[in-house]
Amino acid sequence: MSDNEKKVPAVVVRRLPRYYRYLGELLNQDIKRISSNALSVKMNVTASQIRQDFNYFGGFGQQGYGYNVEYLYSEIGEILGLNDGDTTVIIGAGNLGRALASHDTFEKRGFKLVGIFDNDPNIIGTSISGIDVMSIDSLEEFLSENRVDIGILTVPKAAVVETAERLVKCGVKGLMNFSYTELNFDKEVAVENVHLSDSLMTLSYKIKTNKN
Amino acid sequence: MSDNEKKVPAVVVRRLPRYYRYLGELLNQDIKRISSNALSVKMNVTASQIRQDFNYFGGFGQQGYGYNVEYLYSEIGEILGLNDGDTTVIIGAGNLGRALASHDTFEKRGFKLVGIFDNDPNIIGTSISGIDVMSIDSLEEFLSENRVDIGILTVPKAAVVETAERLVKCGVKGLMNFSYTELNFDKEVAVENVHLSDSLMTLSYKIKTNKN
Numbered sequence: 001m002s003d004n005e006k007k008v009p010a011v012v013v014r015r016l017p018r019y020y021r022y023l024g025e026l027l028n029q030d031i032k033r034i035s036s037n038a039l040s041v042k043m044n045v046t047a048s049q050i051r052q053d054f055n056y057f058g059g060f061g062q063q064g065y066g067y068n069v070e071y072l073y074s075e076i077g078e079i080l081g082l083n084d085g086d087t088t089v090i091i092g093a094g095n096l097g098r099a100l101a102s103h104d105t106f107e108k109r110g111f112k113l114v115g116i117f118d119n120d121p122n123i124i125g126t127s128i129s130g131i132d133v134m135s136i137d138s139l140e141e142f143l144s145e146n147r148v149d150i151g152i153l154t155v156p157k158a159a160v161v162e163t164a165e166r167l168v169k170c171g172v173k174g175l176m177n178f179s180y181t182e183l184n185f186d187k188e189v190a191v192e193n194v195h196l197s198d199s200l201m202t203l204s205y206k207i208k209t210n211k212n
Numbered sequence: 213m214s215d216n217e218k219k220v221p222a223v224v225v226r227r228l229p230r231y232y233r234y235l236g237e238l239l240n241q242d243i244k245r246i247s248s249n250a251l252s253v254k255m256n257v258t259a260s261q262i263r264q265d266f267n268y269f270g271g272f273g274q275q276g277y278g279y280n281v282e283y284l285y286s287e288i289g290e291i292l293g294l295n296d297g298d299t300t301v302i303i304g305a306g307n308l309g310r311a312l313a314s315h316d317t318f319e320k321r322g323f324k325l326v327g328i329f330d331n332d333p334n335i336i337g338t339s340i341s342g343i344d345v346m347s348i349d350s351l352e353e354f355l356s357e358n359r360v361d362i363g364i365l366t367v368p369k370a371a372v373v374e375t376a377e378r379l380v381k382c383g384v385k386g387l388m389n390f391s392y393t394e395l396n397f398d399k400e401v402a403v404e405n406v407h408l409s410d411s412l413m414t415l416s417y418k419i420k421t422n423k424n
């Protein structure tokens with residue numbers, strides 16, 4: 001079904017997790033079929049955009065009576081690689097690292113947290129979500145013995161570039177970066193820079209616009 | 213300069229915080245002018261898209277020699293409403309709430325945290341980032357005495373709808389929602405639902421695609 005010859009635009013890729021979430025909600029409500037029109041209302045995207053998006057992946061064979069929700073959910077999950085059992089480590093066991101370690105949606109989506117690292121002797125050895133925090137000094141050893149796909153970085157800004165490079169050197173292929181610093185690597189390393197303040201700025205704009 | 217007659221598409225609004233961040237970085241590097249071409253490389257958006265985006269707000273008078281960085285930064289900040297001194301409260305003083313309370317980018321962007329609320333007697337009265345955690349029971353009283361623009365919700369999923377409604381009833385105009393539940397209010401209430409697992413799913417897709 002997937003068609004890796006066609007380069008999928010970033011904006012389409014970014015909609016895939018949203019499709020996946022909405023379809024999961026429909027499944028929870030025991031809804032078996034949905035038209036692209038109904039999906040478009042829920043997603044706030046035009047129906048024609050949805051069809052265009054899906055065409056990058058073969059179209060999912062919509063019939064006159066709509067998409068099969070379960071099939072679509074499972075296909076999009078497959079395209080997203082959620083069945084690959086990607087493993088993650090969290091670097092930085094501060095408040096944000098702790099919050100992410102116990103963020104149960106990560107696990108529900110098929111990601112397995114296998115290690116948490118910090119440099120604070122007071123935190124090393126304590127347990128978060130059933131995982132003992134390891135010393136950052138043992139990072140390379142751990143990565144040589146365990147396959148880790150994604151590094152989640154919640155370290156202070158000053159440490160983020162060095163930490164990211166250590167992970168990449170040991171073969172980590174994806175980085176989720178919460179520091180304000182924008183990370184950039186070669187094409188083989190995927191990076192998602194999460195800017196929580198962007199959402200707050202967007203809210204500020206909407207509030208201001210609503211007032212006018 | 214702003215032109216509120218034209219409805220700005222959501223995708224353009226969502227790029228404004230990114231422009232603002234990039235321009236801030238340029239300012240930090242003491243760069244005074246930038247062409248739309250150079251900005252487009254940094255933003256990973258075409259130069260023509262940048263010009264189209266800016267045209268929604270009057271175009272910012274680009275000359276042959278490019279945009280004035282400081283002017284553009286200040287105009288976009290103004291459009292985003294970052295000079296309005298928006299106030300925030302955090303509901304839920306768990307790990308994520310604590311992490312957000314000490315997220316210094318929020319303050320740097322002009323947002324002022326004025327209150328933190330929780331329902332756990334062991335947490336109420338403790339201090340986070342210099343603010344005493346208040347009982348959720350005193351939320352309405354606090355909101356009647358203090359102007360609060362934005363509520364940041366880090367409560368458990370089961371509590372999020374009720375908590376959001378309490379905030380909205382007291383006049384809060386914007387909600388940043390970290391629970392998996394998608395909040396929807398009338399147009400007068402702006403909502404940003406933050407889905408951290410979307411970034412992780414996007415990473416998974418990129419890793420999978422890089423491998424092929």
